[in-house]
Amino acid sequence: MHIPDAFIPLWQSAIYWIVALIFIALALRWAKNELSEDKIPLIAVLAAGIFAIQAFNLPVAMGTSGHLVGGALAAIVLGSPYAAVFILTLVLIIQGIIFGDGGITTMGVNILNMGVIGGFVGYYGYTGLKSAGANIYLSAGIAAWCACFVASLAAAVEMAVAGTFPLVPGLIAMGTYHAAIGIIEGIITGAIIYFLVTSRPDLLAEEVQQPSAGGVSA
Amino acid sequence: MIDNKTFMIAGLVIAIIIGGLAVFLASGDPDGLESTALFVQGDKTLTGPSPEDGDPEAIGAGTFEYEAPLPDYSTGEEGGKAGEILAVFAGIVIMFILGFGATKLVASKKTT
Numbered sequence: 375m376h377i378p379d380a381f382i383p384l385w386q387s388a389i390y391w392i393v394a395l396i397f398i399a400l401a402l403r404w405a406k407n408e409l410s411e412d413k414i415p416l417i418a419v420l421a422a423g424i425f426a427i428q429a430f431n432l433p434v435a436m437g438t439s440g441h442l443v444g445g446a447l448a449a450i451v452l453g454s455p456y457a458a459v460f461i462l463t464l465v466l467i468i469q470g471i472i473f474g475d476g477g478i479t480t481m482g483v484n485i486l487n488m489g490v491i492g493g494f495v496g497y498y499g500y501t502g503l504k505s506a507g508a509n510i511y512l513s514a515g516i517a518a519w520c521a522c523f524v525a526s527l528a529a530a531v532e533m534a535v536a537g538t539f540p541l542v543p544g545l546i547a548m549g550t551y552h553a554a555i556g557i558i559e560g561i562i563t564g565a566i567i568y569f570l571v572t573s574r575p576d577l578l579a580e581e582v583q584q585p586s587a588g589g590v591s592a
Numbered sequence: 593m594i595d596n597k598t599f600m601i602a603g604l605v606i607a608i609i610i611g612g613l614a615v616f617l618a619s620g621d622p623d624g625l626e627s628t629a630l631f632v633q634g635d636k637t638l639t640g641p642s643p644e645d646g647d648p649e650a651i652g653a654g655t656f657e658y659e660a661p662l663p664d665y666s667t668g669e670e671g672g673k674a675g676e677i678l679a680v681f682a683g684i685v686i687m688f689i690l691g692f693g694a695t696k697l698v699a700s701k702k703t704t
Contacts, residue, residue: 375625380652405698414695415596419603421691422684426607429665429680430614431623437642438627439619464690468683474660526624538651539632547631547638551624574599 375443375522375529375552376469377484379477382536390532391482397459397490404456413452416570416577417461420448423566425465428475432558440555443488443525446496446518447563451570453579458493459485483532487525496521496563501581510571510582511564518563519556526552604688611680615665615673622648 382390409417424444431439444465445458466484469475476484499517504510530548533539539548567582575583594602622630626648630636635646665683667675 375623377625378649378652379656379658380649380654381629383653384655402698405695406701409695409699411696411699414692414699415600415603417695418688418692419600419607422604422607422688423610425687426611426614426680426684429611429618429683431618431621433619433621436627436639437621437630437636438624439621440624460694461691464694465687468686468690470660472660472662472686473665473679473683474658474663475665477656478658479656529625530628533628538653539628543632544628547628548624550638551627555624573594573602576593577599 375484375487375526376466376476377480377487377529377532379479381477381533381538382480382483384479386532386536387479387482390480390486394482394485394490397456398463398485401456401459401463404454405460408454413577416451416574420444420451421461421464424448424461425468427562428465428469434551434554434558436551436554438551438554440551440558442559442562443492443522444563445488445492445525446500446514446521446559447566449493449497450500450514450517450563451567451578451582453581455490455493455497458496459489462489462492487529487532491525491528492521495524504581511568514567514582515560515564519560522556522559523549523552526555604684607684607688608681611684612677615676615680622646
């Protein structure tokens with residue numbers, strides 16, 4: 375879902391950058407107020423792990439591949455959509471500047487899609503499903519699927535505004551491919567949360583610490 | 593429950609294993625955005641295979657050019673698989689240090 379430079383006119387990229395910078399500022403404020411030094415191991419591992427998994431494209435049929443984005447994962451385990459903005463911004467800066475994955479001018483829109491939309495849809499999808507009584511891993515998996523799917527539709531709309539993709543075919547194709555890629559997002563997000571709950575539940579946000587079948591105490 | 597040091601080492605090792613496997617096992621098919629670009633350009637059907645020589649970025653206006661030092665997670669064509677492993681390994685270590693450092697920096701400015 376990394377949009378390259380060529381896909382969006384500069385003036386539109388600048389607008390997305392401004393919006394992204396507002397969310398980055400909010401994420402930094404969240405980090406300053408909410409992050410304590412005991413979260414350092416989790417964030418360092420998440421940043422490295424999300425980068426590694428993003429390099430691993432898995433086939434999803436239809437001549438297409440996809441990988442975990444990780445916004446929902448970061449938001450759920452750290453208990454805030456701003457955690458996704460914080461971590462995905464770091465990942466996208468390195469991917470764009472060093473590896474040419476995602477553009478420089480389009481880094482703002484990529485932060486917006488994967489960090490902001492991924493984080494907000496993932497976090498609120500998770501808390502909503504969990505409060506409706508769903509199991510935490512299932513809630514996380516479905517929320518992560520939604521985060522991937524909604525972000526891809528947002529990207530399709532941005533591509534239509536840019537004049538790069540026609541709106542309806544763009545929405546159909548982006549939606550179809552990311553409905554499949556979202557399954558990867560959902561399964562890996564659920565699995566990683568399971569491993570984190572098993573290995574270091576104390577590092578996780580309260581929303582993920584509730585007793586489940588495994589009996590993890592808050 | 594494992595301690596912080598073990599957690600970080602285990603996390604980093606798992607990330608490096610995933611990154612290393614990605615070099616050899618990752619799918620070469622275009623991602624969702626690139627497949628969509630090929631589809632709207634008429635180079636591929638919605639559910640059909642992607643052409644080997646398709647250029648998803650051909651649809652872009654190309655208003656800005658940037659040469660990344662390690663393009664596409666590699667050290668260039670002559671670097672081969674070893675170059676790709678090196679690039680992914682470097683990226684993982686950089687991300688770990690950046691995640692660690694950025695969190696330490698903002699957490700140390702905690703107002704409470």
